[in-house]
Amino acid sequence: MFTKGSLFYIGQRTVLIVFTVLAVSSIVFLGIHRLPGNAFFSERLRGSQEAVLLHHYHLDEPLLVQYKTFIGNLLHGDLGESLIFRGVKIAPLVAREATVSAEVGVTALIFTVGLGILFGVLAAMRQNTWVDYLLSTTSVIGYSMPNFVIATFLLLVFGIYLDNLTNGAIFYEIGWSGTYGTPGQIWLPAIALGFPYASIVARLTRASMLEVIRQDYVRTARAKGLSERVVVLRHALRNALIPVVTILGPLVIGIITGSVVIENIFGIPGLGKEFVTSILSRDYNIVIGVFTMYAALVGLANLGVDLLYTVLDPRIRY
Amino acid sequence: MAITAPAMTEELGQTLAREQVSLWADAWRRLRRNRLALAAFLYLVLLAVVALVAIVYTPYPMAHQGVAVPYSPPSASHLLGGDAQGRDILSRLMIGAQISLIVGVGTQLVVLAVGLPLGLLAGYYRGWFDTVLSFLINVFYGIPDLLVALILVVLIGRSSLWVIIFAIAVTRWMDMARLVRGQTLSLREREFVEAARSTGARPSKIIFKHILPNALGPVIVQATFGVPQAILFEAFLSFLGLGVPPPTPSWGSMASDGIAAMRISPHIVLAPAIALSLTLMAFNFLGDGLRDALDPRQKR
Amino acid sequence: MTEPVLQVKGLKTQFFTDDGVVQAVDDISFDLHAGETLGIVGESGCGKSVTALSILRLVQEPGRIVAGQILFRGDDLVTMPEEEVRHIRGKDIAMIFQDPLSSLNPVLRVGFQIAEAIEAHERIPGKVALGRAVQLLKQVRIPAAESRVRDYPHQFSGGMRQRAMIAMALANSPSILIADEPTTALDVTVQAQILELLRDLNEDLKTAIILITHNMGVVAGLCSRVIVMYAGRIVEHGPVERIFKNPQHPYTWSLLQSMPRLDSDRRKRLVSIEGLPPDLIAPPSGCRFNPRCQFKIGRCLHDDPPLMEVSPEQEAACWVTMDRALKKNGQAHA
Numbered sequence A: 001m002f003t004k005g006s007l008f009y010i011g012q013r014t015v016l017i018v019f020t021v022l023a024v025s026s027i028v029f030l031g032i033h034r035l036p037g038n039a040f041f042s043e044r045l046r047g048s049q050e051a052v053l054l055h056h057y058h059l060d061e062p063l064l065v066q067y068k069t070f071i072g073n074l075l076h077g078d079l080g081e082s083l084i085f086r087g088v089k090i091a092p093l094v095a096r097e098a099t100v101s102a103e104v105g106v107t108a109l110i111f112t113v114g115l116g117i118l119f120g121v122l123a124a125m126r127q128n129t130w131v132d133y134l135l136s137t138t139s140v141i142g143y144s145m146p147n148f149v150i151a152t153f154l155l156l157v158f159g160i161y162l163d164n165l166t167n168g169a170i171f172y173e174i175g176w177s178g179t180y181g182t183p184g185q186i187w188l189p190a191i192a193l194g195f196p197y198a199s200i201v202a203r204l205t206r207a208s209m210l211e212v213i214r215q216d217y218v219r220t221a222r223a224k225g226l227s228e229r230v231v232v233l234r235h236a237l238r239n240a241l242i243p244v245v246t247i248l249g250p251l252v253i254g255i256i257t258g259s260v261v262i263e264n265i266f267g268i269p270g271l272g273k274e275f276v277t278s279i280l281s282r283d284y285n286i287v288i289g290v291f292t293m294y295a296a297l298v299g300l301a302n303l304g305v306d307l308l309y310t311v312l313d314p315r316i317r318y
Numbered sequence B: 001m002a003i004t005a006p007a008m009t010e011e012l013g014q015t016l017a018r019e020q021v022s023l024w025a026d027a028w029r030r031l032r033r034n035r036l037a038l039a040a041f042l043y044l045v046l047l048a049v050v051a052l053v054a055i056v057y058t059p060y061p062m063a064h065q066g067v068a069v070p071y072s073p074p075s076a077s078h079l080l081g082g083d084a085q086g087r088d089i090l091s092r093l094m095i096g097a098q099i100s101l102i103v104g105v106g107t108q109l110v111v112l113a114v115g116l117p118l119g120l121l122a123g124y125y126r127g128w129f130d131t132v133l134s135f136l137i138n139v140f141y142g143i144p145d146l147l148v149a150l151i152l153v154v155l156i157g158r159s160s161l162w163v164i165i166f167a168i169a170v171t172r173w174m175d176m177a178r179l180v181r182g183q184t185l186s187l188r189e190r191e192f193v194e195a196a197r198s199t200g201a202r203p204s205k206i207i208f209k210h211i212l213p214n215a216l217g218p219v220i221v222q223a224t225f226g227v228p229q230a231i232l233f234e235a236f237l238s239f240l241g242l243g244v245p246p247p248t249p250s251w252g253s254m255a256s257d258g259i260a261a262m263r264i265s266p267h268i269v270l271a272p273a274i275a276l277s278l279t280l281m282a283f284n285f286l287g288d289g290l291r292d293a294l295d296p297r298q299k300r
Numbered sequence C: 001m002t003e004p005v006l007q008v009k010g011l012k013t014q015f016f017t018d019d020g021v022v023q024a025v026d027d028i029s030f031d032l033h034a035g036e037t038l039g040i041v042g043e044s045g046c047g048k049s050v051t052a053l054s055i056l057r058l059v060q061e062p063g064r065i066v067a068g069q070i071l072f073r074g075d076d077l078v079t080m081p082e083e084e085v086r087h088i089r090g091k092d093i094a095m096i097f098q099d100p101l102s103s104l105n106p107v108l109r110v111g112f113q114i115a116e117a118i119e120a121h122e123r124i125p126g127k128v129a130l131g132r133a134v135q136l137l138k139q140v141r142i143p144a145a146e147s148r149v150r151d152y153p154h155q156f157s158g159g160m161r162q163r164a165m166i167a168m169a170l171a172n173s174p175s176i177l178i179a180d181e182p183t184t185a186l187d188v189t190v191q192a193q194i195l196e197l198l199r200d201l202n203e204d205l206k207t208a209i210i211l212i213t214h215n216m217g218v219v220a221g222l223c224s225r226v227i228v229m230y231a232g233r234i235v236e237h238g239p240v241e242r243i244f245k246n247p248q249h250p251y252t253w254s255l256l257q258s259m260p261r262l263d264s265d266r267r268k269r270l271v272s273i274e275g276l277p278p279d280l281i282a283p284p285s286g287c288r289f290n291p292r293c294q295f296k297i298g299r300c301l302h303d304d305p306p307l308m309e310v311s312p313e314q315e316a317a318c319w320v321t322m323d324r325a326l327k328k329n330g331q332a333h334a
Helices: A004-032 A047-056 A063-075 A090-125 A130-144 A147-165 A183-212 A216-223 A228-266 A271-280 A284-312 B005-033 B035-056 B089-125 B127-141 B145-156 B161-187 B191-198 B203-239 B251-260 B267-294 C048-055 C082-088 C110-119 C126-139 C158-170 C188-205 C216-222 C240-245 C250-257 C322-328
Strands: C006-017 C020-032 C037-041 C063-072 C093-096 C176-180 C208-213 C225-230 C233-239 C308-311 C314-316
Touching: A004 A063, A004 A284, A004 B145, A090 A130, A090 A183, A090 A228, A090 A271, A090 A284, A130 A183, A130 B267, A147 A183, A147 A228, A147 B203, A147 B251, A147 B267, A183 A228, A216 A228, A228 A271, A228 A284, A228 B145, A228 B203, A271 A284, A271 B145, A284 B145, B005 B035, B005 B267, B035 B089, B035 B267, B089 B127, B089 B161, B089 B203, B089 B251, B089 B267, B127 B161, B145 B161, B145 B203, B161 B203, B191 B203, B203 B251, B203 B267, B251 B267, C006 C048, C020 C048, C020 C063, C020 C233, C037 C048, C037 C216, C048 C063, C048 C176, C048 C208, C093 C158, C110 C126, C110 C158, C126 C158, C158 C176, C158 C188, C176 C188, C188 C208, C188 C216, C208 C216, C216 C240, C225 C240, C225 C250, C233 C240, C233 C250, C250 C322
Parallel strands: C037 C208, C037 C225, C093 C176, C176 C208
Antiparallel strands: C006 C020, C006 C063, C225 C233, C233 C314, C308 C314
């Protein structure tokens, strides 16, 4: 996998990601700075204080100069300072929040992909039985429901009904202690986040398996005397997963998007919560910072998916 | 059969037109047999009726606080109970249906208006236009749609139905454009297009009479799936407080209000949650049914 | 004559579809002796591939074997439990298919796929199996076998892929090799090489070969005996020379007539068999070939002829037979 060609490709893509992040960041920066002047501070300040603050944040300089400073800082990994919480540096804040979001996001991803593939294969191997029909119907329901609706239902069941039923033995409480969550806290948001996508993956895996299982090379594998399990897992599944990897990119983006809502419901101190909070409180510097981080994450996710292709399908080489 | 070239193309066009009519009739037959899709369609018709009725009548004015006991459960006078401010949930749900349908269908209309011509032109003429469009499509694909929409709402400064429709359409137009482009690209290589071109038909005629009708199937399916996507999107926006401004109720904002009171009055969140789920499911089942019905590979 | 290694008796395989029951294989019987090369010839849809798949119990839903016996060394493959059949597949009876590109798994290395065939039936370390795979590639005359063994199927040429499939099939020295249209997807020069390879393997390893094809020329190049199938039935069988020189069933005769020859009169039109292949859900009454037969008599329309001996070791299912038909028209055989 790590050939000279692929390293070169990774290098190319990384440069592309850096450019994209810069571009996206710039667009957001310039867009926000076009807003009417004193939108930047929500308090009513006395003249001299305002001038000091404006100077501190470079807001009294011409736009082009501000932009140059911004890009210069960005390339050094400095995302500036929060407008509302003076003195708080944005870069470390956003970086830490990104890891929190990643914690929940990766859990959701593993759940999504794992369960989705499992049920997809099951439905394909038991085509037209009750297992298959059950899956087909639940999967449509699954990706039709907004993730906050799923979260609501899960909370109702695990946070309220089961609590009443079992007198407190099974109980999920919304709350997040510390920066990172415990498994007991993560599982519910992760399921809510991933469930719609698990349904999509299951559907796609099923359709893909059904196609692959009719292929000539599967017939050859059986003719060789291989056990059905080997035929399904080694020959059929590997090929069936290729279309599934194709949607992994949009899927990760979907999880990133969905985390904005989920983090808000569960009070998870991640990137999504910060994004909404900063928008609502008009802390534009943080908005720019969060968006920049998101652009980087998306770029890396897409690169990861493209590399995953080469692992699965040796016909694809960069 | 007439011998002259234009006449032959005309005949060919008519034969294909007949085939198309029977293709639609075929599809309709298949759709009719799909119980789930039919049920979904009926539900959506019902929903539309409710939304229309809500223009002139709701049991109680949707913005009036105190018409119901706050947090009251469903009762005879308030079929779905009252929310935290004592407003009638059923009335608000009906208005919410309007919002969802307007946003859902509205965005798709905008997406069609933008994506269809762009896709047709790019797919037919190729060249630099296609390259530029493909590049744009790829750029837009890499950005999480919700985040862009949120930023747009912030930049525009305030929220309204139009702003929301615009924001969603901006982030989802490329699905349609890409589909139409792909269809056009493959259709333009088909024999009947070559036949038409060889008799000197004008490009506009070819595009509108030959390519567009044949691409219509997948376009309809895509649009049908696009509606629930847009509705979901709007629900997200209003859930986060960035949708239509209060007191206009959107199912999303009703849900976020309801979560806070989930312990004492789960019905406040359940009503919009179930409404949303059913509506999205209905559109998805309908879309599935349409896709299966229009799939030329089906045997019957 | 020694005991045949494979005996097919009254095999019936049917497909239960929404449109009706397709009688793909309708009462087929034949024997195969050790080291023999048998050809099965017929047009598309006549049931020859389904016969081959039935032997290895590879027929998938909605099809299944509904009657008959397939005796391999005395054991009936039709009633054998799936586990035991699996032991025979790829080990005692092996099969290669028509399109070697789609028949090889595109994401696995060729060497691995060959070694897999060995490891399915023998517990040996992976390295040893791979070593044997290299030997097998050499045996099928693939150059640079040591490096080729790590390649993927898309890196092989068409002919090489088919050789690789043959290597895979021979990995466990089977007594029977079934080749389903092995050369149809290849171009003519490569065809000849593959046939030569099969011939040599048959001579050296004494593997019995069942060659399925629609091409009479291929049969002539490789087989000692041939079975002609039509509409799921055997219409004629016998030694290859006898069949070629003196075909008795009108269908066989038409097949041979329709083979274009370099030395034929260029002014004459190409001969083809009129009519369409028969509907296997509702086959014609009487002799199944009668709608397309130019020599039919009244009896053919309502009496289905069984296989009858027309010369030593040659049987045909026809009331008329070509001998009589040609004599009637005042022609003699070529």
